[in-house]
Amino acid sequence: xxxxxxxxxxxxxxxxxxxxxxxxxxxxxxxxxxxxxxxxxxxxxxxxxxxxxxxxxxxxxxxxxxxxxxxxxxxxxxxxxxxxxxxxxxxxxxxxxxxxxxxxxxxxxxxxxxxxxxxxxxxxxxxxxxxxxxxxxxxxxxxxxxxxxxxxxxxxxxxxxxxxxxxxxxxxxxxxxxxxxxxxxxxxxxxxxxxxxxxxxxxxxxxxxxxxxxxxxxxxxxxx
Amino acid sequence: xxxxxxxxxxxxxxxxxxxxxxxxxxxxxxxxxxxxxxxxxxxxxxxxxxxxxxxxxxxxxxxxxxxxxxxxxxxxxxxxxxxxxxxxxxxxxxxxxxxxxxxxxxxxxxxxxxxxxxxxxxxxxxxxxxxxxxxxxxxxxxxxxxxxxxxxxxxxxxxxxxxxxxxxxxxxxxxxxxxxxxxxxxxxxxxxxxxxxxxxxxxxxxxxxxxxxxxxxxxxxxxxxxxxxxxxxxxxxxxxxxxxxxxxxxxxxxxxxxxxxxxxxxxxxxxxxxxxxxxxxxxxxxxxxxxxxxxxxxxxxxxxxxxxxxxxxxxxxxxxxxxxxxxxxxxxxxxxxxxxxxxxxxxxxxxxxxxxxxxxxxxxxxxxxxxxxxxxxxxxxxxxxxxxxxxxxxxxxxxxxxxxxxxxxxxxxxxxxxxxxxxxxxxxxxxxxxxxxxxxxxxxxxxxxxxxxxxxxxxxxxxxxxx
Numbered sequence: 001x002x003x004x005x006x007x008x009x010x011x012x013x014x015x016x017x018x019x020x021x022x023x024x025x026x027x028x029x030x031x032x033x034x035x036x037x038x039x040x041x042x043x044x045x046x047x048x049x050x051x052x053x054x055x056x057x058x059x060x061x062x063x064x065x066x067x068x069x070x071x072x073x074x075x076x077x078x079x080x081x082x083x084x085x086x087x088x089x090x091x092x093x094x095x096x097x098x099x100x101x102x103x104x105x106x107x108x109x110x111x112x113x114x115x116x117x118x119x120x121x122x123x124x125x126x127x128x129x130x131x132x133x134x135x136x137x138x139x140x141x142x143x144x145x146x147x148x149x150x151x152x153x154x155x156x157x158x159x160x161x162x163x164x165x166x167x168x169x170x171x172x173x174x175x176x177x178x179x180x181x182x183x184x185x186x187x188x189x190x191x192x193x194x195x196x197x198x199x200x201x202x203x204x205x206x207x208x209x210x211x212x213x214x215x216x217x218x219x220x221x222x223x224x
Numbered sequence: 225x226x227x228x229x230x231x232x233x234x235x236x237x238x239x240x241x242x243x244x245x246x247x248x249x250x251x252x253x254x255x256x257x258x259x260x261x262x263x264x265x266x267x268x269x270x271x272x273x274x275x276x277x278x279x280x281x282x283x284x285x286x287x288x289x290x291x292x293x294x295x296x297x298x299x300x301x302x303x304x305x306x307x308x309x310x311x312x313x314x315x316x317x318x319x320x321x322x323x324x325x326x327x328x329x330x331x332x333x334x335x336x337x338x339x340x341x342x343x344x345x346x347x348x349x350x351x352x353x354x355x356x357x358x359x360x361x362x363x364x365x366x367x368x369x370x371x372x373x374x375x376x377x378x379x380x381x382x383x384x385x386x387x388x389x390x391x392x393x394x395x396x397x398x399x400x401x402x403x404x405x406x407x408x409x410x411x412x413x414x415x416x417x418x419x420x421x422x423x424x425x426x427x428x429x430x431x432x433x434x435x436x437x438x439x440x441x442x443x444x445x446x447x448x449x450x451x452x453x454x455x456x457x458x459x460x461x462x463x464x465x466x467x468x469x470x471x472x473x474x475x476x477x478x479x480x481x482x483x484x485x486x487x488x489x490x491x492x493x494x495x496x497x498x499x500x501x502x503x504x505x506x507x508x509x510x511x512x513x514x515x516x517x518x519x520x521x522x523x524x525x526x527x528x529x530x531x532x533x534x535x536x537x538x539x540x541x542x543x544x545x546x547x548x549x550x551x552x553x554x555x556x557x558x559x560x561x562x563x564x565x566x567x568x569x570x571x572x573x574x575x576x577x578x579x580x581x582x583x584x585x586x587x588x589x590x591x592x593x594x595x596x597x598x599x600x601x602x603x604x605x606x607x608x609x610x611x612x613x614x615x616x617x618x619x620x621x622x623x624x625x626x627x628x629x630x631x632x633x634x635x636x637x638x639x640x641x642x643x644x645x646x647x648x649x650x651x652x653x654x655x656x657x658x659x660x661x662x663x664x665x666x667x668x669x670x671x672x673x674x675x676x677x678x679x680x681x682x683x684x685x686x687x688x689x690x691x
Contacts, residue, residue, distance in 0.1 A: 057669075058670065058689045058691060059672055059689030059691050061691060062691045064625075067625075086626070087628055087629070087688070088626070088628070089627075090624055090625060091598060091599040091608070091609045092599050092609075092618040093623040093624055093625045094625060101598055101615045102596065104596065105578075105582075106597060108594075108595075109589050109593065113588070113589055117588075121581065121585075124575060124578070124580075124581040125575035125576075126576060126577055126578035179668055179669030182669055
């Protein structure tokens with residue numbers, strides 16, 4: 001008993017620090033894929049942060065990865081903005097995937113205006129999620145977007161070419177979709193080590209888990 | 225009812241002075257035919273130099289060597305009168321500018337909103353002083369009495385009939401708004417005050433001075449109610465600022481623009497409306513004016529937002545010639561419906577609602593840059609969508625998430641066909657389509673939506689990606 005007290009005292013006196021920070025609250029933004037959620041330290045998309053999805057090609061399931069999230073957000077009545085999508089989002093397919101089309105807004109922008117438009121959308125807090133297709137983005141641009149996502153408390157999702165994997169990025173989460181064989185690799189995730197093994201793709205869909213309750217009691221019990 | 229009369233003794237001069245760069249230097253308004261110019265009004269500095277109204281211009285030049293002379297413009301004065309009527313409209317629903325150089329406002333109905341009369345009067349005086357107009361204000365139970373009392377008193381407030389009779393009794397016959405010849409004949413009869421006139425037998429007085437004078441006397445005392453022509457605020461907003469120097473860059477227009485959008489916002493708040501579209505006209509010395517339209521998707525009236533949007537449209541404009549005047553014209557003023565907000569909604573800093581964000585994006589990226597998505601009931605994929613409006617029910621068919629705007633020949637090697645063919649044949653009336661669609665997998669692992677025109681055996685056209 002006395003040792004515990006001594007340890008507490010050492011901690012209080014700031015002579016001893018805990019090595020590991022306390023566990024983060026589980027994310028309230030599940031991806032809709034239980035396997036992927038389990039592989040991520042926060043159990044979903046990092047909230048109020050920028051996430052990257054690196055794509056070598058078009059048409060390899062990038063929308064299938066995002067649709068469950070977009071469907072969940074739009075069905076909750078939240079707005080989702082698509083900034084500079086490479087093609088026309090075909091409304092029939094998006095509606096069949098469960099996305100509410102009236103909560104979807106497409107923003108057309110030139111390549112040089114994409115970062116600006118994305119930042120405006122992220123910062124405004126008017127959207128629940130902002131998807132952008134960045135062709136050229138340097139570290140500064142990404143950092144700005146990351147900060148804007150934090151300011152606007154918004155889920156930022158940036159689609160980037162696979163070549164960007166070679167460069168570091170301030171994004172909180174980096175996923176890479178690969179083909180031949182098709183798989184999903186977690187390159188970086190804030191708050192934990194990325195899983196060593198890539199995940200199979202396509203991932204089995206699961207019922208979206210109940211979002212963690214955002215109540216002070218839950219948070220308190222986590223800390224206790 | 226209680227009527228306030230705001231008398232504007234120097235309306236024409238004040239209108240000129242408030243646009244003038246140096247109002248402290250001698251300035252006069254001149255009038256009359258070219259052979260015989262007469263001073264119409266003089267400002268304080270000019271009066272100090274010995275100039276006064278109705279002096280011939282030649283005499284004035286002999287008295288004072290240097291003064292600025294501005295031609296009196298009746299239309300300009302009328303515009304200022306209108307401007308002040310629009311300003312007064314916020315204090316009462318009944319505003320009349322029927323009587324020259326004065327505004328009449330029914331104020332009793334507004335006491336609950338603005339507080340009792342002394343507070344309201346102070347508010348009016350403060351705003352008029354800020355606008356730069358001399359004024360005298362009087363309050364009386366009827367507009368005619370208010371106008372007559374404002375001519376001799378400033379700040380008089382009469383709310384009941386007994387004190388009104390007393391105050392009117394003290395009024396001299398020349399100041400009562402009677403026909404001039406009647407006032408002269410009354411004076412010659414030895415009647416100086418209205419009290420003496422009211423004491424006379426009515427029928428005898430009527431025979432001597434005519435029924436017009438009797439009517440005016442009755443109006444003053446409130447016995448005869450004569451309706452006034454009430455001011456109706458215009459259904460559009462126009463504002464123009466003329467520069468006395470040449471403006472070569474749009475950046476220099478921002479300051480006047482901020483004042484104009486501020487005026488527009490104040491005007492919109494007054495009529496509880498919003499603006500959906502307005503035009504900025506940049507007038508040049510010669511040649512047609514440059515028009516910069518500013519359009520919004522939904523009516524707005526926030527001054528800062530209107531300024532920001534107008535600025536976004538003005539910034540990229542290349543000026544072909546220096547600007548001499550800036551004009552703001554707003555004709556489409558639909559009712560304003562404020563967006564509902566949650567009282568307990570904790571919003572992050574710098575948060576803007578979607579409507580404002582959308583306008584900001586459109587201002588920079590173009591009018592058609594932001595759009596929605598909707599399913600349109602058509603079998604042809606290129607026509608099965610709309611960028612606005614209600615969405616039809618999507619048929620449960622395999623359709624790709626990405627659609628190419630134009631089908632292109634498929635360059636990737638096809639490793640296998642996953643589904644198809646699905647015949648799409650429609651539109652003989654506008655753009656006939658006969659195609660067999662397949663879902664294929666390419667060698668690289670992409671899933672593509674491709675078609676062949678019906679009947680052909682070679683080659684695929686790529687029309688979408690199953691992403």
